[in-house]
Amino acid sequence: xxxxxxxxxxxxxxxxNVIYCFIGCLLGQIIGVLPGLGPTATIAxxxxxxxxxxxxxxxxxxxxxxxGAQYGGTITSVLLKIPxxxxxxxxxxxxxxxALQGRAGKALGIAAFxxxxxxxxxxxxxxxxxxxxxxxALIFGPAEYTALxxxxxxxxxxxxxxxxIKAILMGAMGLAIGTIGMDPVTAIERFTFGSQSLxxxxxxxxxxxxxxxxxxxxxxAESAGARTARDTLKTPPNLRELLPDQYDxxxxxxxxxxxxxxxxxxxxxPGGGAVxxxxxxxxxxxxxxxxxxxxGKGAIEGVAGPESANNSAVSGAFIPMMTLGIxxxxxxxxxxxxxxxxxxxxxxxxxxxxxEVFWGVITSMYIGNAMLLIMNIPIIRIFxxxxxxxxxxxxxxxxxxxxxxxxSINNNPWDIVLMVIFGILGxxxxxxxxxxxxxxxxxxxxxxxxxxxxxxxxVSQGSLxxxxxxxxxxxxxxxxxxxxxxxxxxxxxxxGRLISLxxxxxxxxxxxx
Amino acid sequence: MFIRNPKxxxxxxxxxxxxxxxxxxxxxLSLWTRAGPEAGFFPLIIGIIIMGFSFILIGCxxxxxxxxxxxxxxxxxxxxxxxxxxxxxxxxxxLAYGLLVERLGFLLVSAALLLLILKWLEKQNWRRTLLVxxxxxxxxxxxxxxxxxxxxxxxxxxxx
Numbered sequence: 001x002x003x004x005x006x007x008x009x010x011x012x013x014x015x016x017n018v019i020y021c022f023i024g025c026l027l028g029q030i031i032g033v034l035p036g037l038g039p040t041a042t043i044a045x046x047x048x049x050x051x052x053x054x055x056x057x058x059x060x061x062x063x064x065x066x067x068g069a070q071y072g073g074t075i076t077s078v079l080l081k082i083p084x085x086x087x088x089x090x091x092x093x094x095x096x097x098x099a100l101q102g103r104a105g106k107a108l109g110i111a112a113f114x115x116x117x118x119x120x121x122x123x124x125x126x127x128x129x130x131x132x133x134x135x136x137a138l139i140f141g142p143a144e145y146t147a148l149x150x151x152x153x154x155x156x157x158x159x160x161x162x163x164x165i166k167a168i169l170m171g172a173m174g175l176a177i178g179t180i181g182m183d184p185v186t187a188i189e190r191f192t193f194g195s196q197s198l199x200x201x202x203x204x205x206x207x208x209x210x211x212x213x214x215x216x217x218x219x220x221a222e223s224a225g226a227r228t229a230r231d232t233l234k235t236p237p238n239l240r241e242l243l244p245d246q247y248d249x250x251x252x253x254x255x256x257x258x259x260x261x262x263x264x265x266x267x268x269x270p271g272g273g274a275v276x277x278x279x280x281x282x283x284x285x286x287x288x289x290x291x292x293x294x295x296g297k298g299a300i301e302g303v304a305g306p307e308s309a310n311n312s313a314v315s316g317a318f319i320p321m322m323t324l325g326i327x328x329x330x331x332x333x334x335x336x337x338x339x340x341x342x343x344x345x346x347x348x349x350x351x352x353x354x355x356e357v358f359w360g361v362i363t364s365m366y367i368g369n370a371m372l373l374i375m376n377i378p379i380i381r382i383f384x385x386x387x388x389x390x391x392x393x394x395x396x397x398x399x400x401x402x403x404x405x406x407x408s409i410n411n412n413p414w415d416i417v418l419m420v421i422f423g424i425l426g427x428x429x430x431x432x433x434x435x436x437x438x439x440x441x442x443x444x445x446x447x448x449x450x451x452x453x454x455x456x457x458x459v460s461q462g463s464l465x466x467x468x469x470x471x472x473x474x475x476x477x478x479x480x481x482x483x484x485x486x487x488x489x490x491x492x493x494x495x496g497r498l499i500s501l502x503x504x505x506x507x508x509x510x511x512x513x
Numbered sequence: 514m515f516i517r518n519p520k521x522x523x524x525x526x527x528x529x530x531x532x533x534x535x536x537x538x539x540x541x542l543s544l545w546t547r548a549g550p551e552a553g554f555f556p557l558i559i560g561i562i563i564m565g566f567s568f569i570l571i572g573c574x575x576x577x578x579x580x581x582x583x584x585x586x587x588x589x590x591x592x593x594x595x596x597x598x599x600x601x602x603x604x605x606x607x608l609a610y611g612l613l614v615e616r617l618g619f620l621l622v623s624a625a626l627l628l629l630i631l632k633w634l635e636k637q638n639w640r641r642t643l644l645v646x647x648x649x650x651x652x653x654x655x656x657x658x659x660x661x662x663x664x665x666x667x668x669x670x671x672x673x
Contacts, residue, residue: 165566166570168562169563169566169567172559173531173563175559176531176556179555179559186552190538190542191535191556214607218600218603218604219600221600222597222599222600392631393635393637393641395630395635396626396646396649397645397649399603399630400649400650400653403610403611403626408657411663411664413612413614414611416607416610416611416614417608417611420604420607420611423604427604431520432520432524433520434524453550454549454550458548458549461549
């Protein structure tokens with residue numbers, strides 16, 4: 001373990017990797033501050049640029065964007081009640097009230113320190129859990145992979161905020177888009193309609209930039225609201241005000257540790273991640289608090305817990321991606337894309353074949369979290385200025401970068417057209433209340449799922465019993481059935497049918513029927 | 514039968530069409546041989562899933578009573594319809610960019626794109642348009658052509 005960490009630090013402390021880590025963290029913080037433009041769209045745009053970089057440097061930079069964004073989202077949540085990131089929504093509840101009470105500094109300070117502690121806890125967890133999980137993953141066969149990927153898709157569909165039917169349809173659409181191009185087993189052409197451009201399928205970066213980058217631009221163009229945040233801007237605190245005092249630490253330390261653990265384990269789950277972790281932490285702290293009535297009125301625990309959880313979740317999310325090659329959220333799916341651009345498949349063999357990548361990325365997170373803590377506190381005032389850049393100036397820049405980025409993949413202008421088509425799809429999905437996450441995840445998992453499903457059926461000679469006779473696969477299928485049953489029951493409860501049924505049973509029992 | 518949710522109905526019908534198309538395209542491919550499932554197997558299953566859930570969505574969007582209607586068109590709705598044309602214009606400009614960039618060249622087409630977006634769509638003044646446009650194109654050109662070595666199309670400026 002120590003040897004591995006030393007190897008990792010040797011890689012991550014190389015000057016060029018420190019610079020890339022810094023660039024990633026800085027970009028991530030800027031993105032986190034800007035509402036609307038998230039780490040997903042940014043990583044999607046930068047994916048093609050990383051082709052020219054060394055794999056380790058590319059992943060270090062892209063990872064830095066992801067966890068950096070969690071830090072940045074807090075600033076606008078506290079000062080403006082505008083969450084920079086979805087995972088910072090819950091921070092608005094108590095963080096903004098603290099700012100109104102003149103305690104913005106305490107809120108930002110405890111969020112920064114909490115995020116640092118949680119990020120470190122998460123990275124330690126990743127260092128400890130990833131190697132043994134990689135060994136367990138080596139005994140996974142096609143049946144286990146099929147069941148695990150199906151479980152992942154079910155969780156993403158179920159844990160989304162919108163309609164389950166729409167999420168299932170988007171998941172199926174993602175799987176369908178993943179079938180375009182060459183069949184993964186027999187290399188037969190499918191759904192290319194004679195187009196050479198589609199022969200190798202649709203590039204992940206095109207789909208991601210279209211759905212998340214261009215789709216967001218089109219949606220923001222339609223919304224066209226002038227940002228009036230300046231009117232509500234709270235004056236950013238100075239350095240001294242940002243340091244929590246002994247009392248703040250005393251009431252925040254346990255929420256920080258609880259949030260770290262909760263976020264880490266929720267981050268491992270597909271569909272989990274930073275957003276759900278922050279909400280779960282807030283709910284937990286409120287339930288455990290001796291004074292739950294102060295939540296919503298400036299409780300520092302309401303900032304410390306969720307901000308720790310969302311940072312720790314980032315580290316947790318790396319576990320299934322690095323050990324099994326299965327993304328637990330859209331950002332991890334894009335990182336898998338970055339690996340594949342360099343011809344490396346993340347999964348159980350990465351520890352053996354590319355230990356410098358594995359440990360280099362993990363140790364870079366220790367460095368990145370320290371950088372973010374140092375950056376976050378003194379330059380908050382600069383980040384607040386960034387919010388004042390109007391979208392009218394940002395949008396054309398994003399359009400240009402996405403367009404050149406799409407072109408540069410294959411030097412094919414039709415990729416720009418394809419990206420715009422996905423952008424229109426992303427825009428329409430928002431208008432018609434469909435979530436893009438199930439589509440994106442299913443698109444990445446689709447080819448792997450198809451390959452492992454077909455391999456499973458070849459091995460079992462067409463019998464589905466294999467999913468019940470192999471213990472790990474059976475356990476995973478059991479989890480899938482529980483989730484499906486849970487969704488059906490939840491739908492039943494929502495419509496009140498079960499309640500009225502119970503009332504009818506009670507009535508007939510009272511009557512002595 | 515009344516339409517309770519037109520958005521769900523429209524999207525349900527679109528997705529049903531996608532499901533039918535996928536199923537029809539999958540059927541001519543080989544589905545199953547003695548070796549096991551073939552190229553058409555997985556797309557066929559997905560097509561059936563899409564069709565099935567599209568039917569459910571369409572069913573949920575219909576009802577025995579009409580949905581309550583808003584008599585007043587809100588100010589937000591008026592703003593949204595104006596914004597729709599702006600979003601449409603963005604999409605058309607980007608499609609035109611994709612179709613013209615190889616023929617006319619990166620510099621000319623990017624300049625036209627940024628000029629149209631900043632001046633026409635975003636209603637910026639000339640100073641900002643030229644400053645932001647010029648610096649964006651230069652930095653994009655430098656980043657992609659020199660730093661990353663991407664061969665950007667010269668188009669009409671190939672003599673340069």
